[in-house]
Amino acid sequence: MGVYEMLQIIIPSALFFAAPLIFTALGGVFSERSGVVNIGLEGLMVIGAFTGIVFNLTFADSFGELTPWLALIVAMIVGAIFSLLHAVASITFRADQVVSGVAINFLAVGLSLFLVKKIYGKGQTDQIQVGFDKIDIPVLSHIPIIGPLFFSNGYIPSYIAIVLAFVVWYILFKTPFGLRLRSVGEHPMAADTMGINVAKMRYIAVMISGALGGLGGAVYATIISRDFSHATISGHGFMALAAMIFGKWHPLGAMGAALFFGLAQSLSIVGQTIPFLKNVPTVYLLIAPYVLTILALTGFIGRADAPKALGTPYVKGKR
Amino acid sequence: MNSSRLTKFLIPVFAVLLGVIAGSIVMLVSGYNPIAGYSALLYGSFGDSYYIGETIRQTTPYILAGLAVAFAFRTGLFNIGVEGQLIVGWLASVWVGVSLDLPKVIHLPLAILAAAAAGALWAFIPGFLKARFKVHEVIITIMMNYIALHVTNAIIRSVLSDKGFKSETVHPSASLQSEFLQSITDYSTLHYGIIISLIGAIIMWFLLEKTAKGYELRAVGFNQHASQYAGMNVPRNIILSMVISGAFAGVAGAMEGLGTFGNISVKAGFTGIGFDGIAVALIGSNNAFGIILSALLFGALKVGALEMPSSADVPTELVDIVIALIIFFVASSYLIRLLLSRFKKEGK
Numbered sequence: 001m002g003v004y005e006m007l008q009i010i011i012p013s014a015l016f017f018a019a020p021l022i023f024t025a026l027g028g029v030f031s032e033r034s035g036v037v038n039i040g041l042e043g044l045m046v047i048g049a050f051t052g053i054v055f056n057l058t059f060a061d062s063f064g065e066l067t068p069w070l071a072l073i074v075a076m077i078v079g080a081i082f083s084l085l086h087a088v089a090s091i092t093f094r095a096d097q098v099v100s101g102v103a104i105n106f107l108a109v110g111l112s113l114f115l116v117k118k119i120y121g122k123g124q125t126d127q128i129q130v131g132f133d134k135i136d137i138p139v140l141s142h143i144p145i146i147g148p149l150f151f152s153n154g155y156i157p158s159y160i161a162i163v164l165a166f167v168v169w170y171i172l173f174k175t176p177f178g179l180r181l182r183s184v185g186e187h188p189m190a191a192d193t194m195g196i197n198v199a200k201m202r203y204i205a206v207m208i209s210g211a212l213g214g215l216g217g218a219v220y221a222t223i224i225s226r227d228f229s230h231a232t233i234s235g236h237g238f239m240a241l242a243a244m245i246f247g248k249w250h251p252l253g254a255m256g257a258a259l260f261f262g263l264a265q266s267l268s269i270v271g272q273t274i275p276f277l278k279n280v281p282t283v284y285l286l287i288a289p290y291v292l293t294i295l296a297l298t299g300f301i302g303r304a305d306a307p308k309a310l311g312t313p314y315v316k317g318k319r
Numbered sequence: 320m321n322s323s324r325l326t327k328f329l330i331p332v333f334a335v336l337l338g339v340i341a342g343s344i345v346m347l348v349s350g351y352n353p354i355a356g357y358s359a360l361l362y363g364s365f366g367d368s369y370y371i372g373e374t375i376r377q378t379t380p381y382i383l384a385g386l387a388v389a390f391a392f393r394t395g396l397f398n399i400g401v402e403g404q405l406i407v408g409w410l411a412s413v414w415v416g417v418s419l420d421l422p423k424v425i426h427l428p429l430a431i432l433a434a435a436a437a438g439a440l441w442a443f444i445p446g447f448l449k450a451r452f453k454v455h456e457v458i459i460t461i462m463m464n465y466i467a468l469h470v471t472n473a474i475i476r477s478v479l480s481d482k483g484f485k486s487e488t489v490h491p492s493a494s495l496q497s498e499f500l501q502s503i504t505d506y507s508t509l510h511y512g513i514i515i516s517l518i519g520a521i522i523m524w525f526l527l528e529k530t531a532k533g534y535e536l537r538a539v540g541f542n543q544h545a546s547q548y549a550g551m552n553v554p555r556n557i558i559l560s561m562v563i564s565g566a567f568a569g570v571a572g573a574m575e576g577l578g579t580f581g582n583i584s585v586k587a588g589f590t591g592i593g594f595d596g597i598a599v600a601l602i603g604s605n606n607a608f609g610i611i612l613s614a615l616l617f618g619a620l621k622v623g624a625l626e627m628p629s630s631a632d633v634p635t636e637l638v639d640i641v642i643a644l645i646i647f648f649v650a651s652s653y654l655i656r657l658l659l660s661r662f663k664k665e666g667k
Contacts, residue, residue, distance in 0.1 A: 089650055089651045093651035098399070098457055099597070099646060102597055103647045105594075106643035110636045110640040114636035114637055115349075117634035118350075231588060235465055239465075242462060287466045287470065291466065293458070294448070297448075297454045297459065298452045
């Protein structure tokens with residue numbers, strides 16, 4: 001097997017695994033840039049996956065081909081509403097944000113499985129019938145060499161995820177809204193003095209992260225698992241969190257890290273079919289994202305600094 | 320009891336109450352009978368000697384996991400890595416249990432110590448990174464959880480079995496299982512581990528409240544700068560508290576490895592005990608004796624939940640919802656404080 005054939009297996013499958021991570025990691029960027037720790041990304045993905053699958057199974061007959069797209073939108077809305085719990089606890093009631101995130105994760109798993117059992121009478125949903133089709137991007141897929149590798153045989157959500165990373169970068173770094181959002185995460189008191197409503201900005205940021213987390217979960221469930229059970233989302237939210245940190249709280253960095261983690265994930269699965277990877281125990285690929293994140297945080301791969309006010313509730317009038 | 324201590328005591332009680340009420344609302348809304356649901360829960364946790372045995376068995380690792388989280392909390396650290404430390408502890412205890420042949424008086428303590436050492440080592444890494452590079456322990460411990468999960472699975476497949484899915488059963492000389500305890504509880508899986516976890520609680524209380532080192536660890540948790548000016552070695556204390564916390568977590572894993580299961584199998588996901596330990600510690604107010612009570616509460620909830628589908632038709636996950644809500648309410652203790660202070664004002 002030549003190098004090119006290998007790449008043809010590896011790259012599309014890396015894009016495929018990276019998409020949900022990119023969406024969710026971008027969500028994490030919003031929340032943490034505003035100063036709210038979001039360990040609850042995992043739970044938000046669970047809720048998104050659950051919503052996406054249930055919507056798809058319920059409405060596949062009425063909406064036909066449109067169903068998966070509508071399912072993604074509904075998952076975003078539900079994710080945003082669900083993240084309100086985290087927002088209320090950690091912004092209004094000044095809860096420890098890590099503890100509240102842990103609670104989000106517990107609640108998401110409990111609630112979604114409770115509802116699955118209530119609706120379907122068993123612990124696992126059926127497989128969805130209508131998913132996304134693999135497509136070749138017009139024009140771009142005809143570019144020699146690069147075309148077949150990157151732009152053929154992919155899923156649209158993967159490409160949307162990559163475009164979205166640039167959109168998020170623009171929003172955060174080139175618009176007044178983004179500046180305000182970052183300012184409440186760095187120095188909420190200064191932001192407050194300048195007339196920015198700290199609580200409101202943080203609420204918006206957490207809800208955006210909820211929407212994107214929900215989207216990530218729904219994309220994962222729709223393209224990769226195609227059903228929902230307790231094991232559908234197992235650690236992908238934390239991997240997205242790792243991608244966000246490895247990407248130094250920057251949307252493009254987070255995207256790059258998510259792509260890399262997607263690559264590691266895909267290698268651990270398709271690695272068996274690739275000659276020189278056959279002898280590498282999969283465990284190394286499985287732990288690679290986490291080990292790299294630790295190294296990044298420690299400063300071995302450039303220093304990663306969190307937003308200054310991350311994790312501290314803002315109490316008006318308190319120095 | 321002065322008013323701040325009373326509030327501290329009331330917050331977990333209120334949180335549990337609110338969680339239970341919210342749980343019954345969830346049951347009502349989704350068309351189940353909350354009274355039937357909670358009766359089934361109660362019967363399934365304390366209804367007869369078998370259920371009591373199972374509840375105490377489930378309480379055993381919860382106490383130790385709660386102690387691990389609480390010990391870190393008390394010294395100003397958040398150890399989310401209890402789950403991973405528990406898994407490596409489980410692995411180490413089973414490894415020693417199957418590969419050595421020793422008299423019981425040596426073998427059993429050795430297996431438990433191996434678990435403690437493995438957990439401590441796993442916690443040493445985040446402790447060291449925090450002390451040396453000022454990296455936040457929450458993220459590192461989360462990452463360490465996944466590394467523990469995958470590495471453990473790889474070792475089970477390649478070392479402890481021949482590409483199989485579980486290890487051999489530990490030798491009787493390293494086992495915590497007890498014919499006697501099983502026979503008095505109608506053949507539940509109750510084992511001697513409960514004694515070890517109670518001893519663990521006493522050790523934690525003694526260490527933190529009665530020794531100079533414990534005072535120092537707590538001082539560092541309260542205020543690093545003040546402790547440093549008082550001449551304490553802050554980095555060393557941070558590492559030490561993580562290591563002790565990890566040792567508790569490792570022993571919790573030994574309870575599963577040497578007691579409940581007697582072996583270790585490849586895991587598709589986390590055991591959940593380490594994460595539940597966070598809830599146990601919070602409800603127990605990070606206090607050794609509070610933790611025994613809250614571990615009992617969570618043990619009863621988890622074991623009792625298994626009875627709910629058959630006798631009340633309620634999915635077991637209801638209990639996970641209730642637990643999540645309890646954590647929310649404890650975390651939002653500001654809300655409960657606000658309510659309490661309002662009641663007090665009206666009382667006057």
